[in-house]
Amino acid sequence: MTDGIRVAGIRFELLGPLRAVRPDGDVPLGPPLQRSVLAVLLHQDGAAMPYDSLVEAVWGAEPPARARTLVQKYVSGLRHALAFGPGAGKPGAAPELAWTGRGYRLAGAAIDDLRERQALLRAAGSAREAGDLRGAGELAVRAEALWRGAYAEGLAGPYLEAERRRWAEDRLRASEARLEGEIERGRSAACVDELTRLVAAHPLRERAAGLLVRALQQGARPAEAPAAQEEAPAAYEEARAGVVGARGPGVAPGARPGDVRHRDPAPRPGSLPAA
Numbered sequence: 001m002t003d004g005i006r007v008a009g010i011r012f013e014l015l016g017p018l019r020a021v022r023p024d025g026d027v028p029l030g031p032p033l034q035r036s037v038l039a040v041l042l043h044q045d046g047a048a049m050p051y052d053s054l055v056e057a058v059w060g061a062e063p064p065a066r067a068r069t070l071v072q073k074y075v076s077g078l079r080h081a082l083a084f085g086p087g088a089g090k091p092g093a094a095p096e097l098a099w100t101g102r103g104y105r106l107a108g109a110a111i112d113d114l115r116e117r118q119a120l121l122r123a124a125g126s127a128r129e130a131g132d133l134r135g136a137g138e139l140a141v142r143a144e145a146l147w148r149g150a151y152a153e154g155l156a157g158p159y160l161e162a163e164r165r166r167w168a169e170d171r172l173r174a175s176e177a178r179l180e181g182e183i184e185r186g187r188s189a190a191c192v193d194e195l196t197r198l199v200a201a202h203p204l205r206e207r208a209a210g211l212l213v214r215a216l217q218q219g220a221r222p223a224e225a226p227a228a229q230e231e232a233p234a235a236y237e238e239a240r241a242g243v244v245g246a247r248g249p250g251v252a253p254g255a256r257p258g259d260v261r262h263r264d265p266a267p268r269p270g271s272l273p274a275a
Contacts, residue, residue, distance in 0.1 A: 040057045
């Protein structure tokens with residue numbers, strides 16, 4: 001690849017709205033459901049997807065009566081879109097979308113921005129294990145910068161909705177791991193604002209709440225320490241109340257605000273996602 005673009009073909013991106021990019025610009029991919037068909041096929045990593053599975057992935061258990069006609073129409077539209085442009089007809093210039101007898105197969109294509117993100121997070125995990133917290137943080141920031149919105153943003157269908165939830169959770173875990181690394185580097189004060197927003201948006205995430213407590217305590221200047229000792233448990237209790245309210249009174253988070261108040265939190269082991 002050169003400057004993030006596949007020289008021999010098309011770069012596909014799903015960390016946001018679906019994009020297909022050639023060196024000379026974006027490939028027009030057609031109407032939303034046609035784009036959904038492409039996104040689902042990209043997830044198959046070159047394996048054939050049976051017709052019935054594709055229909056269920058796009059429309060669910062109750063597809064329209066015209067589903068077969070629509071699939072054929074969208075596949076035809078995608079073949080035209082992917083074949084159009086500079087270098088069309090040359091080996092490797094465009095992905096191949098074909099019926100194999102067992103299902104539709106999209107060859108020569110990958111979710112490139114997702115692969116890049118996962119490679120960066122694996123490298124960040126390795127850097128952290130080697131004790132290079134700064135390098136790990138920089139790699140994690142680069143991975144986060146690849147996001148342009150929600151995963152497969154704007155595309156409907158049960159398959160993509162499940163993938164959207166999966167990668168939203170993975171993104172949150174990566175953010176928590178990155179922020180934990182920053183706290184361990186002694187940059188707690190710089191993390192408070194981001195952690196505050198994270199806890200406000202996701203009040204049921206115990207790890208984020210615990211990191212906010214640590215950042216508030218460790219980031220306070222000596223003169224502010226007494227106030228931080230009071231503010232940190234309050235922030236924890238606010239998030240904790242949301243967890244207990246959602247789970248029921250019999251299931252409470254493991255950390256205790258008294259622990260936070262009376263001891264200096266030690267860094268916890270952990271690493272950035274390596275998947």
